[in-house]
Amino acid sequence: MSSTDRFREVVPVDELERAGRVQTTVDGRSLALFHHEGEVRVVDNRCPHMGFPLSQGSVEDGVLTCHWHHARFELSCGDTFDPWADDVRTFPVEVRDGSVYVDPHPEPDAPPAEHWSTRLEDGLEQNLRLVVAKSAIGLVDAGVSEDEITERGVRFGARYRESGWGPGLTILAAMRNVLSDLAAEDRKRALYQGLVHVGDDCAGEPPRFDQEPFDTDDVPFARLKEWFRENVEVRDADGAERVLRTAIANGADDARLAEMLAAAATDHRYLDAGHALDFVNKACEALDRVGWEHAGAVLPSLVDGLAAASRAEETSSWRQPVDLAAMLEGTFSDLDSLVAEGSESNWSAPDGFTETLLAEDPDAVVEALEDAIRGGASVEALAGEVAFAAATRVARFATVNEFSDWNTVHHTFTYANAVHQLARRTESTDLYRGVFDAAANVYLDRFLNTPPAPLPDPASDPDADPSAHLDALVETFDAEGEVNEAGERAAHFLDCGGDAALLRERLGAALLREDAGFHTYQALEAGFAQARLREDPEEIRTLLVAVARYLGAHFPTRREREQTFTIAARLQRGEKLHVDGGSE
Template sequence: MNGWIQAGTVEELRVQGPKLIKGGIVVFYHEDEVHALDNRCPHLGFPLHMGSLCNGILTCHWHHARFDVCSGGTLDPWADDVPVHDITVQDGAIWVNPNSRNGKQVQLYKDRLLGGLEQNIGLVIAKAIVGLMEAGVPETEIAAIGIEFGVKQRRQGWGSGLTILTAMTNVLPKLDKQGRILALFQGLLRTTRDSAGSGTRFLLGPLPNTGVSEQRLTEWYRDCIEVRDTRGAERVLLTALQTEAEEKRLFSMMSMAATDHFYMNGGHTLDFHNKAFESLKYVGEEQRNDVLASLVPMFGDASRSEELHSWQSPVNLVQPLKEAFDELSDKEVSSGGGGSGIDDEELLQALLGDDPLSTVRVLKEALLGGASPVRISQIAALAAAERVVRFHTQNDFGDWISVLHTFTHAHAVHEGLIRSADPWLVRGIFHTAATIYLDRFLNIPAAPRPAAIEAAEEVPQPTELLEILDKQQQVAPAAAWVIRYMRSGGKPESLFNILGHALLREDAEFHSFQMYEAAVAEYDRWSSESGPFAEKARETLIVAVTRYLAAHAPTSRETPHTAKIAWRLHRGEKLFEDK
């Protein structure tokens, strides 16, 4: 019995009761048989030897989780199964294998993760994430399990949960280990909650004729979306996918439909498209159909802003934009991310101005003059971030979401143009410009920018920001702190990590996740440039995300507490004892 543990005799066990042996294993004698299990209840770690055993069921006395003493299987899915160990009896002596039967831990954790997603059990999901990460499984592989689940188990298609999961997977390189655990947990938990009670999504089939041209399929797809025929649009899309069309061409086809109408669904439609295409780098090729088809249902009831009164009165924004689109479609517009051909500061001020017709004219002339749509969209995203920086807390609290929507839509346009350089997507720049104009009243009065703050003698510790955000109404102090941090030579890597923790330690609402990820991505785009304008752009993005997170903190922090419990359990801590 090399390596096995001697656990006394059967007679001793029968008389004396459960016995603890090294390795955290408990041995029971029950109904004339010997059983060995891990002594820690898989739910919250309470010692199982303190439980009760009756009729083959071992019950933990802390939360009454029940386990089959033979297999370790639980009758309560929220508790997980308890690992069991093989035993053998020789001449009355009991020997226990120190290695549990659950030897293939990676597959076990993957199964538990999927089971947690299916049953919407947060603690099971959290423990599976920790187990997989500790086993060395790539974090993107863990996220992929959730993405595949989400696109198949939400009948309404792509939603906020999958958007959060993709956004948090994007920012994993910005976070330390604890932050990465929290990011995956927040994303996976929001995905399962978004899918709960929805029902499985079954795809339609492609059209039998796969010889239809790409141009014709694009026309059909846009026509179906125009009349909100999502089932017809899905079949057309799946037909295009069957032809193995390139990703950028698929994005062009779908983004055309998303920009045929103005600022659809408050900007979420294009933002969700951007996130879904970003998620493709995390999942296998076989999941592409499910991911992209999940975008179609949202068109069924998406709002179209050209139908809104605010877009037509007191200033009619709709007609000038349509005229600009007609003029741009008649002439060749530059594509790609080359030189700007524009003055960045002048364009920024035009976007933030009070004359929308002038702004439309400036954008149109820049595009016709050969300016890069990618650069223009980058400046538009910066202008949208400036609206967040200037957002005054005297506004109604719910209006934070208005400036947030504009910024995340602008970011989606920017990323979309980088992905495909499709001339049709330039319409999204104009939609962003219109919403930046409509948001102008949320900057009256404008919140003062903390510009007069001087550098500290020593770089402030990033954890100081978390202390500030432990209190409500700390928007201005938090913004002042990050300005001081940056001007004192603080590293942006540490700052984004601590901002990530400021987000992930909260029971944050959907838009906070969007804000953090979009600001990080836009900051990275500016980080390759030097000069006063790029430096101020980076500062703007950091102040914007800090102010938004500060406005929405603190919360009850129940969600991160669950992840903390899972992490402590994995490390073997005794939750039932006082520290």
């Protein structure tokens, strides 16, 4: 078909001139035609911001203004003065024999994937939530992979936040981790939520400026690791970054880079209430998704946080009334001999091991861990046991505590999960220190289970329809304080034969519709990660009860971000947001 054949007759030019504007539909596309300053201009009638009919806008001095939110557009080309609005589509026009002809199907200015990629960058740069939502949806609909979308967010967040890796990037990495647990539409929500938090974190922040690697490839990894730890020890972030970049430039693989970072993150106790090590783990997991070729752009963003982190041994809780830091230093001085002693042995957790880790005697906890290492317990195996004990603290958190105390048990659990996940990546024995740190915090958190909230009793009718419990669980999130009810409904869904994968899907859906805080995203992702690694139904039950109770404690919220996503999704589907007489 020739370009001429694509044109459709729309309206007599004198009629348009008299009216000044005409709204019409051509081949299913709503168009707004304007006669302004002797020229005929045609634009998509839907304002690209929120869909208001531009035929109801005003034109002056070549500028079209939407009357809903006052977005302004250069009429001849459609470009916007207001980046939050996006450009409006314009259409080729010809005047023939006194009539206006329009081509309603012109070639796009850019492929959808390219357009939405550019708009995502705009949305992140200017922290425009609606633009980020449209871009996330548009990129997925254009066939861009979830990992490519994640990569754009990870690289942006690592570059444009001077203080480096933070909550936003952690949320994005966590949401990428749970995508396989979610329904298809919620995967877009998860990407949107992660990207929005990256934009929030970077808003108003100066960018990071890179240090350069050393101009050598002769330094062995062991020495680079030693240098890195020394520089973090004295809080020299610049020196530590140069060493890390040298290791990357010299081809260190993901296991070695994780080992270097984890060693520095466990040289002192429980850095930044566990966030420092969790950030290390999430950065590594993000690189698993987007490709380790981006390590040089991502991992250096961790260094400032490691160097500046608070150290738990400097706090009173780790020194009084029991000097936990000194106790662990004694263990760490013997760690090599403990590992050597168990090198030929195979270990499995003895009966009651979780109860031992939850005991009120720190000496018994440390002794049990030391005996496990002597018995051949790997870091991964031991970290998994401590992570489950930490999750049990969350599942049995007593609601008589202050609300802020949820953060305390939460931090221990997500830290223990990070140790466990890193131990699955690298066999470094440095991570035994992280295991002991997590166990020490499980001990310190004991008062938050005093008295412990009971784990839900088995369902009274195990043959009942599990979907009833699932629906009731979701309903609990619409009311404040339904913590125990949420845990009970999750447990009884599983007791009645409900599929744990479906429970994860619905818990994820509930999270993504809330204005959840940083810790809530962490809690859900860590619970899901631990549940996926286990076969024991009772352990899975406890982990998902912990997630459900944590969500129940923190919901409902205002759900503003969900409103933004809903608007973006409806616009992408071509639905109307505005109707005559007002907005829906």
